[in-house]
Amino acid sequence: MNVFMKLAGATALATLVSFAAQAQDAKPNDGLNAALWYQTSVEYKTTAKSVYAGAQRLLGAAIGDHSWTAALEQGDNYMSKSPAIVLDVDETVLDNSAYQSWVVTADSSYSSKTWAEFVNTEMSTPTPGALELTKAAAAKGVAVYYVTNRKAPEEAATIANLKKYGFPYADADHVMVRGEKKEWGSDKGTRRDAVAADHRIIMMFGDNFGDFVDDMGGDVKGRIAKMDEYSDYWGERWFMLPNPTYGSWESAAFGDNWKLSPEERRQMKTDALNDWDGPK
Template sequence: MKNLSKSLLGLAMVVALSSTSFAAEKQFTTKDLNEESVLALSWVQNSAEFTALSYQAFNLAKLRWDMDKQEGKKAIVVDVDETIIDNSPYNGGLIDKDYGYSGDTWKAWSEDKSATAMPGAVDFLNYVVETGGDVFYVTNRKSMPEKNMDLKQSTMENLKALGFPQVDEKHMMLRTGTSKKQERRDSVTGMGYKIVLLMGDNLADFDVAFDGDTMEGRSKAVETHKMSFGDKFIVLPNPIYGAWEAAVYGGGEWYKKSAQEKSELRKSTLRKFEFEK
């Protein structure tokens, strides 16, 4: 009996040590990182405040458009994703999955053509066209057939089904090379248009001055151009993803960082009140 007790005790110790070792070695996964997006996703999909902010942006855009009395060819330049259409179900689909964004999953979502319109977007852009303006869609959705990533047709069909105006070859400017948008914005002015205002969820949607990839550089650019916000630049809220997140990770080749490194960087950049123990 004594030997049996010793054997059982030894087995219990082995099991306990094995469990401790497993817990210590358990890695922070992409699934864990995705879980950190739940609150932001819930806010976008469920809060009345998000809807209100979207209406506010397009109401302000209409006021700004009506204020411009200059004659001649005038245009609005808009980003697409998270500016005029909501792709949050794509990110919602990553919850409980152990993988993040990829070209293949994004292509599947885009070709499903189920993105919905941001509140206020369809009415405003149709108003621009009805009052003599043009709408140019400058998006980084790719039109690269040579890389098996041509989202032009599915994107146009999605936008047309939602009632957006001027969804045609002239006005749709997808990414065919660099993700930088300045060349495409310049092509609008090159056609003789005055760009009255630009709308986007990412600062790089507005000007080359915002193409930096560090928190400090982006913040400095905002301070330099602060009078343009609400005037020529109108920002839509997007707490789910964007260049702001890459800046939190330090910019550069941020995408090579592990899920654990990204999570730790997210937390390390927070300003924190120190509670008494």
């Protein structure tokens, strides 16, 4: 073995040792695939685009049919009211996947402090199809309301972020944040009520069941039953965007009990899987 071969061998060994060390350092994070899919996949982008495109094709019919309403809060005497659509913000019209990706790479977790800091960067981008749909609606005389669980101190940055990309109706009257009025809690029904008072809500958009109903049915089974109750709404008046990175679907698996340890929550999520017994 000449000196060069020895050196090459030593380098290879050093590389292997360094790889092994890295593998030990890198903690697996349950959010990796979800963030990767959300941020890089054609499959996510085309799904979101398809949801919005489907809604856009129905806009004319929804505007023209004065009995058409999408809100359970609509009440009576709504047929002569002017049309509006209601959209959630996070992961519905704005893509915050940079935050979720930071959670993965920093091996961190969501906190209201880091989230507020991220919101203030105003670096979120439009989800695929959201701008086209909201602009098409506005052009047809439909008012656009953004009903978000971002908090009151985050309203200005949210409006600025929406404005940056030309979202219509991005102003303090149409961006309805949590806590802006005392009856506006994290449940969105009271805000839908407020929009429905003056408008016929023709379509709603979200990435979370709570963007459509306050009563989400509780546990996983209850949620699915609740979803079935409204089977006529989905894809016609209610439009759900995919979000595998977080949401009430996740916490439903551990009884919405965030006081449990990460290990306990993870165990309950694993237990919620309907898995094959495996090979014999």
